[in-house]
Amino acid sequence: MQGIIVKGIGGFYYVKINDKIYECKARGRFRHRDLSPLVGDNVLIDLDKDKGFIKEILTRTSELIRPAIANVTQAFIVFAVRQPDFNMDLLNKFLILCEINKLKVVICFNKIDLATDANLEETVSLVKSIGYEIIYLNAKAEKGIEEIKSHLEGNVTVFCGPSGVGKSTILNSILGHSAMETGAISERLKRGKHTTRHCELIEIDGGYVADSPGFSSLDIGFIKKESLQLCFPEFNKYYDECKFSTCMHYKEPACAVKKAVEAGEINNNRYNFYVKTLEEILNRREWK
Template identity: 60%
Template sequence: MEGIIIKGIGGFYYVKVKDQVIECKARGKFRKKGLSPIVGDKVDITLKNNKGSIEEIYERNNELIRPLVSNITQALVVFSLKNPDVNLDLLNKFLLQCELKKIKAIVCFNKTDLLEKYQDDKAVKMIKNAGYEYIFANAKKGIGLEKIKNKLKNNVTVFCGQSGVGKSTILNQLVGSEVMETGNISEKLKRGKHTTRHSQLVEINEGFVVDTPGFSTLEVKFESKEELQEYFPEFWEYENQCKFKGCMHYKEPECIIKKAVEENIIDSNRYKFYIKTLEEIIKGEKNKW
């Protein structure tokens, strides 16, 4: 039988097969290969004496480390426009991570009630300019949740974003129960107290969702500085239009990307993030020597 791992605890894996969930153990052959099943894996299982056994793990389309989950098709990148304010670099890091993992990103701007002219916020303008899909929400009042729910169908969606922005609140509202505990915002620290215990897939509207811990840093690694520009969708239409072949859109003259930034066609905050990341890669390459 073919299914998907929706939860794993203490060496037991819970596999959704059609309309039932079967508790399984993994065959020893995986341990010998150094391969462990993880949430999101598509697997073949056998059932003997009402005990399930994972026989095969299908090749993964992608894999995340934090949280440990595979085969994600899209990410709901949740940020609030106020309390906490949007950290643009962090938002861009999440988008960069999605591009690297070939995961479609949808940005959800939560807590819209805290900002009067939220449509004019610089973060909203940046996301719109970059061509990413976005949704406005007020999770506590249920605003925007129907749009989010419609996006979940036939997808495996990961919730990610800055701490304290309402990821778990949105999920709880969607499923109509306290699936994940929600942490309160610390008035002193202005950041969320993470209470999610483990990764699991929750079935919503014929799709699956995994709620991620609220963390504030991301490790994004590249093979070379040349590949970075591939992960900025707003650069794609200008490919090979610069004067110099292999232009890094950095210090080169007559660069079409820099011109687009000057003309406000490409958002300056996105470009600044690109340059900052590029310089970090260059510095890292120098340190290798």
């Protein structure tokens, strides 16, 4: 029988087949293949009464590491304008992970009621220059929730972003009840507490939504230098104009991307982040 893993806790996986959910364990052979089932996996299971065993994991279309979830098609990257303060470098890392997994991206700005007009305008203009869709939210007042719901049909959607920005509050508003435990911001550190305890897929409005633990650091060190530029969609239209087909948009002469940065067509902060990340990748290779 084929189903989808909608939750995983303590070595047990809950597989949805039609309208029924089966508690399953993974076969031991997955450990030998260094492969673990993930929430979102499409799997084949064997049943013994109402208990099941996962015998095969079908091919994944995408795989996120943190949050650990497979076959996501869409990501809502949630940031607060304040409390915690907006961090562009952190957003860039989330965007790189979404692009490397070929996910549709929607950027959500929550807690807009806490922002000054100048603060919000500066943050939004920076993000708009990249070209992603933006949704403005006041999740506690349920403002912007209907716009999010209009994007869910036919997708497996993940809410990602740092802790304390309101991901669980947004999901609670979508469902109309408290689906996940929510918490407050740490006053001492001004950083979010890890308020969500596990990753789970929830079926709603013709799609699946995942909620997952919040976190404030991301590892993008696995990305190859040749792949990094593909994670910056604003570079795309300039590739054919570079002098060299292998241009990395770094130190090469006659680079169309660098010219676009100088002309203000590509955001300078984004390009600087690209260069910084590329140098980190190159330096790691030199030390190996």
